[in-house]
Amino acid sequence: MTADVVDLCSQLVRFDTTNHGAGDARGERDAAEFCATTLAAAGIEPTILESAPRRANVVARVPGENPDLPALLIQGHLDVVPADPAEWSVDPFSGTVADGYVWGRGAVDMKDFCATVLAALSSLAATGRRPRRDIVLAFVADEEDRGEYGAHWLTAHHSDLFTDCAAAVSESGGYTYHVRAADGRTVRLYPVGTAERGTAHLRLTARGRAGHGSRRNDANAVTRLVDALHALAAHRWPVVLTPTVEAFLERTGKALGVDVDLHDIDATLDRLGDAAPLVESTVRNSVTPTVLSAGYKVNVIPGVAEAHVDGRVLPGTEAALLSEVDALIGPHVEREFLSRSPSVEAPVDSPWFDAMADALRSQDPDAVVVPYCLGGGTDAKAFSELGIDCYGFAPLWLPEGFDYRAMAHGVDERVPVDGLRFGARVMEHLLLNA
Numbered sequence: 074m075t076a077d078v079v080d081l082c083s084q085l086v087r088f089d090t091t092n093h094g095a096g097d098a099r100g101e102r103d104a105a106e107f108c109a110t111t112l113a114a115a116g117i118e119p120t121i122l123e124s125a126p127r128r129a130n131v132v133a134r135v136p137g138e139n140p141d142l143p144a145l146l147i148q149g150h151l152d153v154v155p156a157d158p159a160e161w162s163v164d165p166f167s168g169t170v171a172d173g174y175v176w177g178r179g180a181v182d183m184k185d186f187c188a189t190v191l192a193a194l195s196s197l198a199a200t201g202r203r204p205r206r207d208i209v210l211a212f213v214a215d216e217e218d219r220g221e222y223g224a225h226w227l228t229a230h231h232s233d234l235f236t237d238c239a240a241a242v243s244e245s246g247g248y249t250y251h252v253r254a255a256d257g258r259t260v261r262l263y264p265v266g267t268a269e270r271g272t273a274h275l276r277l278t279a280r281g282r283a284g285h286g287s288r289r290n291d292a293n294a295v296t297r298l299v300d301a302l303h304a305l306a307a308h309r310w311p312v313v314l315t316p317t318v319e320a321f322l323e324r325t326g327k328a329l330g331v332d333v334d335l336h337d338i339d340a341t342l343d344r345l346g347d348a349a350p351l352v353e354s355t356v357r358n359s360v361t362p363t364v365l366s367a368g369y370k371v372n373v374i375p376g377v378a379e380a381h382v383d384g385r386v387l388p389g390t391e392a393a394l395l396s397e398v399d400a401l402i403g404p405h406v407e408r409e410f411l412s413r414s415p416s417v418e419a420p421v422d423s424p425w426f427d428a429m430a431d432a433l434r435s436q437d438p439d440a441v442v443v444p445y446c447l448g449g450g451t452d453a454k455a456f457s458e459l460g461i462d463c464y465g466f467a468p469l470w471l472p473e474g475f476d477y478r479a480m481a482h483g484v485d486e487r488v489p490v491d492g493l494r495f496g497a498r499v500m501e502h503l504l505l506n507a
Contacts (some may be wrong), residue, residue: 364381
C-alpha cells in the first residue's frame with residue numbers, strides 16, 4: 074500500500090522537533106523513528122545514528138537497477154525553528170489539513186520534502202519498481218543551528234556512507250515561481266539551486282580609552298565601532314557574476330522576453346520585475362550588522378565595544394571580502410570569525426540538472442527551469458566538502474499569489490496539498506530516471 078504524501082507531511086509536522094540552538098533540541102528522535110518505520114514498510118532498511126541523546130539521524134541505501142552508476146544522495150532535515158502558538162491561527166504542531174493546505178511549523182522547511190521522498194519511495198515499492206541508480210537517504214538533525222549534531226557530524230564520523238555519492242538534492246529549489254513576462258504572459262519559473270553563498274559571521278571589537286562620559290575622548294571605543302559599522306553598512310559591494318547567477322539572468326531574461334545587460338545589473342534587475350527577488354541578493358556579497366554590545370553606565374565611556382556582523386560570501390570571493398572589511402573598519406577595530414562556512418557551487422550544465430528539469434517538465438510541460446544561487450545556506454555545505462555536487466531541489470507546485478518565501482520560519486506556515494502530490498510525482502520521476 075502506498076503511503077499518502079499529505080498524511081506523511083501532516084504526521085511529520087506533529088512531531089515537535091524545535092531546535093532552540095546551542096544543543097537545545099530533543100524531538101528529532103521521534104521524527105527519525107517515524108521516517109525509519111515508513112522506510113521499513115517500503116522494504117528499505119534504515120539505520121538510526123545518534124550524535125547525542127535523542128539527536129537522531131536516519132540513513133538508508135536503496136539499491137538501484139544499475140549499481141555501477143554513482144549514487145544520488147537525497148538529504149533533508151527533521152528539525153524546525155521555534156513557533157509561538159499565540160501568533161498562529163492553528164496549533165503549529167497540529168499538522169492540520171484544511172483549506173487545501175497542510176499547516177504547521179516545518180510544513181515548507183522542510184518536512185514537506187521529507188514527505189515527498191518517503192511517498193515516492195513507497196510508491197516505487199508498492200509497484201515493484203526500483204530507482205535507476207542507488208539512492209542514499211539522510212534525514213538529519215540540527216540543520217536549523219550549526220549542523221553539529223546532523224550533517225556535519227555525519228560527514229565527519231560516517232563519511233563512508235556517502236563515498237560513492239556523486240550528487241545530492243535537498244531543500245530550496247524546484248518550486249513554482251509565477252512571473253509576468255514582457256508580453257503579459259505568466260511564466261512558471263522553477264529555480265533549482267546550483268550554488269549557495271558562504272558565511273563569514275564576524276565579531277568586531279573596538280578598543281579605546283575608558284573615561285568619564287562628560288569629558289572629551291578621541292579614543293572612544295563606541296564611536297570607533299559605530300564608525301566601522303556605518304562604513305560597512307554604507308558600502309556598495311561590487312557586482313560578482315558567478316556562473317550560476319549569470320545563467321539565471323540570461324535564461325530568465327530569455328523566458329520573460331526582457332533584455333539582460335550583464336554590465337548594468339541594476340537596470341537588468343528592474344526589467345526582471347517579480348523575478349528579481351530570486352537573484353538580487355546574490356549578485357553581490359553582503360555584510361550586515363546584527364548585534365551590538367557596549368557600555369554599562371550612561372556616564373562611563375567603555376574601553377571595549379563589540380558587534381556581530383553577518384557576512385555572506387559568493388563562491389571564490391572570501392579573500393577579497395575580508396580584505397575590504399579590514400579596509401572599511403580601520404585600524405582600531407579587530408575582527409575574528411564567530412563561524413565560517415564555505416560557499417557551494419555545482420555545475421549548471423550537467424546531467425543532474427537536466428534530470429531535475431526533465432522531472433519537473435514531466436508534471437508541468439511549460440516549466441521554465443533555471444539555476445539560482447541561495448542567499449543563505451543549507452546542509453549542502455557539509456556534504457559538498459565530501460566532493461558531492463549539491464543541488465537545491467525540493468519540487469513543489471505552488472498556486473499563483475502564494476507567498477512561499479514568507480512561509481519558511483514564518484507564522485501560519487503551510488504547504489498546498491496539490492503541491493505535495495506534484496512534488497511526490499516529480500521525485501518519483503527523478504528516482505526512476507536520474
